[in-house]
Amino acid sequence: MSKDLSIYVHIPFCVRKCNYCDFLSFYAKKDVVETYFAALKKEIMLAAKELNGNSAGKDGQAMSGNPLVKSIFFGGGTPSFVEAEKICDTLKAIKTEFDLDPQCEISIEVNPASAIYDKLVSFKKAGFNRLSIGAQSLDDAELKVLGRAHTGAMFLETFENARKAGFDNINVDVMSALPGQSLESYIRTLEKVLSLKPEHISAYSLILEEGTPFYDMELDLPDEDTDRAMYHETKEILARSGYHRYEISNYALGEQDDPKYECFHNKVYWKRGNYLGLGIGAASMVDNVRWSNVRDIHLYVDAQMSKVDREVLSPEAQMEEFMFLGLRLVEGVSIEEFKRQFGRDIWEIYGEVIDKYAGLGLLEYRRSEAGRESVENTYLRLTDKGLDVSNTVMAEFIL
Amino acid sequence: MDQSKIRNFCIVAHIDHGKSTLADRMIEKTGVLTLREMQNQVLDNMDIERERGITIKSQAVRMIYKAKDGEEYTFNMIDTPGHVDFGYEVSRSLAACDGAILVVDATQGVEAQTLANVYMALDHDLDVFPVINKIDLPSAMPQEVKDEIEDVIGIEAQDAPLISAKNGINIEDVLEAVVHRIPAPEGDATAPLKALIFDSIYDSYRGVIVFVRVRDGVIRKGMKVQFMATSAEAEVVEVGYFAPGRFVPGDELTAGDVGYFTASIKNIQDTRVGDTVTDSARPCEAALPGYKKVMPMVYCGLYPADSAHYSDLRDALEKLQLNDASLFYEPETSQALGFGFRAGFLGLLHLEVVQERLEREYDLNLVTTAPSVVYKVHKTDGEVFDLTNPTNLPDPSEIDYMEEPIVNGEIMVTTDYVGAIMQLCQERRGKYLSTDYIEQTRAILKYELPLNEIIYDFFDALKSRSRGYASFDYELKGYEKSDLVKLDILINREEVDALSFIVHKDGAYERGRKMCEKLKEEIPRHLFEIPIQASVGGKVIARETVKAYRKDVLAKCYGGDITRKKKLLEKQKEGKKKMRQIGNVEVPQSAFLSVLKLDNAD
Incomplete structure (x- = not known):
């Protein structure tokens, strides 16, 4: 396999399920949690065996040695819900089994909670260097409708504790278009968050997913104009505060194209790097082969490493992904890279779609260095207007 | 055959009063079919007929009944289409009968269609006798219904058989009544052939199969016959009678008989319903009265939903026309819908039936334009x-x-x-x-x-x-x-020819407004605002707007679960494919159909 690898670890446990959440998460008793972490450790060892060293020969590639892990992400669920020791042990196991880049970005998601300081200190000590806090909103009424188990004050406390614990790279999740949310209350949330100067902000607008309680509820949702105003205000306000947007919903402190605080792990997905998913339901892609772990916790624990939906991506599927994933990034997709990976000009495959949406002002070409006239360093990306309706555009890159 | 032992009749009833069920029971009781062969409602052959409970093509069946008087009688039961669109076929089918059984529901009594059907039968000089059905239901009121039949219709009903077609109660009584109350035919078997065509169907092996009621004379194999309205001539290849669901060849049909013949006729247009068949060598003096050429009353455009299926549609129409002489079509082109056909029908039900048959029997997906009459x-x-x-x-x-x-x-x-x-x-x-x-x-x-x-x-x-x-x-x-005007519909300022129609000047505004409203519901939001306008002579009289959508983003994309995201995008793309492109606007097929059902009653 090729050299770089990112690792995702899924911790599916939560205090309770939020009303809008359609991720794989649930409340579980202590003994279930115990067996899960034991299974997780086993999976880490098996995966390492699979991917390290000998796998290079097996795939017939000239690469030798172990993959270098560039990022690790503990997501959920609520990783901070379980004992810190379990999380830290899991990270330790990964560190033992895999070769980590010294610069490896190691993130963990936490939810605001009181008395979390000790946990955060443990995380920091174990090697986590990036924290992602799911604030969503600082308005208690909005949080209550969402079914979140915390208040705005608890977020502020958590953030303060995170800094105190030594985290200097913190993401805060905020959500817009929430039931009962006004443009003003959204901006209040945003500004309070900004006053804390987090290094990264993920700003999502609420999407009602089938199967969640919200989907069947009568909700007092902001109208579309308000929804869009929130979305656009986000970019403006964050820009004024020194953040740049690098992906549809992600903003990092620093100038445009400054990757310092951009989430490396996140970008691996959009750039189709290799990643290994550990834990139930986690998805992996290594050398253009995708697979997932089983979603059922008992199956996962009993039948260790049981994989489902294995798919060897055809060149067409790879091209499709290259486009619809890459277009999520503000820098867009590299036309040169397309040719390098697939041996064909992008226009040969997608000329018609590109022209159509460029004509509608939803796609544009961008050069990373002004003045150069070749395809080198030329990128194709969604315009701001295009980012609003990205699905429509991306759907047409499906061959 | 001895005419005194023949009974030619039909059954008339209000919808759901049990006409087809009674027919089934009579066929069963007379032993033409074994129980195993019985499919419910044997006479309604087409799926559509069975589902909608309507009869579209005339059907006929011959039964042999051994009556209580010890004699064997031949019953020819002719089932008739029940809708005004097919009124002409109905009248020809009735003309082939000598009497009619009137079925009245014991719980419902006389209803609108009961009257309409009885009067039509009486118009054709048929002897009508009533049968009270569903007498085993708790709410049955046989005596009241008998009285009502006498009061309202004015036919004797006191000794009407009281039956349950569903449960086979007293079916014998009906069969006996057919013997005694339906007159025997009174044709002259020695006179020149004179037979009425009451239907015809196309069979790919035998050509057109002509359904006839022989009034006078004989029709037999090898004989040369003439169709009097079209003057077409043909040599009879096969004659026979109808068993349920099949044809039974025989030697001849004589005066009073109901049956079929084939004559290697390739064109169903030669054998028009209502026409008279006679002997080429010894023609009768005058044709039977009542023949008229059927003209389409309603036209509409028929287009394949997927333009790649144009030739499939053409083939299907060709085949349908073989069985349906009243279906007319010719190719036409629409800017909005591409290549298709303009087709003429007897009425709206006929249109719907043809459309449904094309979709079901030929597995086609159609777009139909607004029906229009001939101006x-x-x-x-x-x-x-x-x-x-x-x-x-x-x-x-x-x-x-x-x-x-x-x-x-x-x-x-x-x-x-x-x-x-x-x-x-x-x-x-x-x-x-x-x-x-x-x-x-x-x-x-x-x-x-x-x-x-x-x-x-x-x-x-x-x-x-x-x-x-x-x-x-x-x-x-x-x-x-x-005072008629053409109402045009413009979607995103482009005129959509498939949606244009003729309307009275006074109704133009109302209709235009309703169409715009309906189209607004049907056309999905696009990246841009879409005006929908109704115009008369270039002047816009109504307008609606489909607002542009402004948000179409995926939810948080989590943990590299790309497969799920891709499925969403694939679904979105698939949905788009089913649309018609009009300029920059994607219009779902359903939009073209929805404007046909504007309810003016509200």
Whole structure:
């Protein structure tokens, strides 16, 4: 396999399920949690065996040695819900089994909670260097409708504790278009968050997913104009505060194209790097082969490493992904890279779609260095207007 | 065959009163079919007929009944289409019978269609006797229903058989009544052949199979026959009678018989329903009365939903026409819908039936344009032509005046609903002629109505405003000068030819507004705002706007679960494929269909 690898670890446990959440998460008793972490450790060892060293020969590639892990992400669920020791042990196991880049970005998601300081200190000590806090909103009424188990004050406390614990790279999740949310209350949330100067902000607008309680509820949702105003205000306000947007919903402190605080792990997905998913339901892609772990916790624990939906991506599927994933990034997709990976000009495959949406002002070409006239360093990306309706555009890159 | 042992009859009933079930039981009791062969409602062959409970093609079946008098009788039962669209076929089928069984539901009594059907049978000089069905239901009121039949229809009903067709109770009584109350045919077997065509179907091996009632003479194998209306001649290859679901060849059909013959006829147009068949060598003096050429009353465009299926549609229409002489079609092209056909029908039900058969039997996905009647356009240069497609209407400056078809309509309705129905006719530009009271509670309203006012949803409106108690019959009266305009629909400022139609000037605004509203519901939001306009002579009279959508993003994309995201995008793309592209706008097929069902009653 090729050299770089990112690792995702899924911790599916939560205090309770939020009303809008359609991720794989649930409340579980202590003994279930115990067996899960034991299974997780086993999976880490098996995966390492699979991917390290000998796998290079097996795939017939000239690469030798172990993959270098560039990022690790503990997501959920609520990783901070379980004992810190379990999380830290899991990270330790990964560190033992895999070769980590010294610069490896190691993130963990936490939810605001009181008395979390000790946990955060443990995380920091174990090697986590990036924290992602799911604030969503600082308005208690909005949080209550969402079914979140915390208040705005608890977020502020958590953030303060995170800094105190030594985290200097913190993401805060905020959500817009929430039931009962006004443009003003959204901006209040945003500004309070900004006053804390987090290094990264993920700003999502609420999407009602089938199967969640919200989907069947009568909700007092902001109208579309308000929804869009929130979305656009986000970019403006964050820009004024020194953040740049690098992906549809992600903003990092620093100038445009400054990757310092951009989430490396996140970008691996959009750039189709290799990643290994550990834990139930986690998805992996290594050398253009995708697979997932089983979603059922008992199956996962009993039948260790049981994989489902294995798919060897055809060149067409790879091209499709290259486009619809890459277009999520503000820098867009590299036309040169397309040719390098697939041996064909992008226009040969997608000329018609590109022209159509460029004509509608939803796609544009961008050069990373002004003045150069070749395809080198030329990128194709969604315009701001295009980012609003990205699905429509991306759907047409499906061959 | 001895004519005195033949009984030719049909069954008439209000819908759901048990006509087909009784037919099934009679076939079963006379032993033509074993129980295992019985499929419910043997006579309704087509899926559509069985599902809708209507009869579209005439069907006939021969049964042998050993009566209580010890004699064997041949029963020919002819099932008739029950809808006004097929009124002409009905009248020809009735003309092939000598009597009729009237089925009345013991729990419902006489209803609108009961009357309409009985009067039609009496019009053809048929002897009608009643049968009271569903007597085993707890709410059955046989005596009341008998009295009602005598009071309302005026036919003797006290000794009407009391039966349950469903449970096979007293079916014998019906069979006996057929023997005693339906007259035997009285033809002259030695006279020149004179036979009435009451239906014909196409068989790919034998060619056209002609259904006939022989009045006089004999028709036998090898004989040369002539079709009197078309003068076509053919040599008889096979004659026979009808068993349920199949044909049984025999040697000849003689005066009084009902049966079929084949003669290697390739063109069903030669064997028109209502025509008289005679012996080429010894022709009869005059044809049987009543033959008329059937003209399509309603036209619409038929287009394949996927333009790649054009030739499939053409093949299917060719095959359908073999069985349906009243179906007319010719190729046409629409800017919006591509290549398709303009097809002519006897009425809206006929249209729906053909459309449904194309979709089911030939597995086609169709887009149908708004139905239109045939207008006569008088141009300023003196030319007069028939307009069947609104798109072909010349510029108003070239039109002197236009005429539209008018029908004489008769609506039978209980007096409670007279007001509501009169109101409806008024709304449909009806000209009131008279009200005849048949009895205290029932009336026949006579109106002159423009045909184009009744081809859309008149039947539905009639039923809903009379709670199902009104029945409607019409016949073409002729053409009258009318103030008509072409209403155009523009989507994103592009005229959509498939949505244009002709409408009376006074109704243009109302109709335009409703179409715009309907289209607004049907057309999904796009990246840009889409105006939907209705215009007459270039002047916009109604407008709606489909607002642009401004948000179409995926939710948080988590943990590299790309497969799920891709599926969403694939679904989105798939949905797009099913749309019709009109300029930059994607219009779902359903939009073209939805404008056919504008409910004017609200």
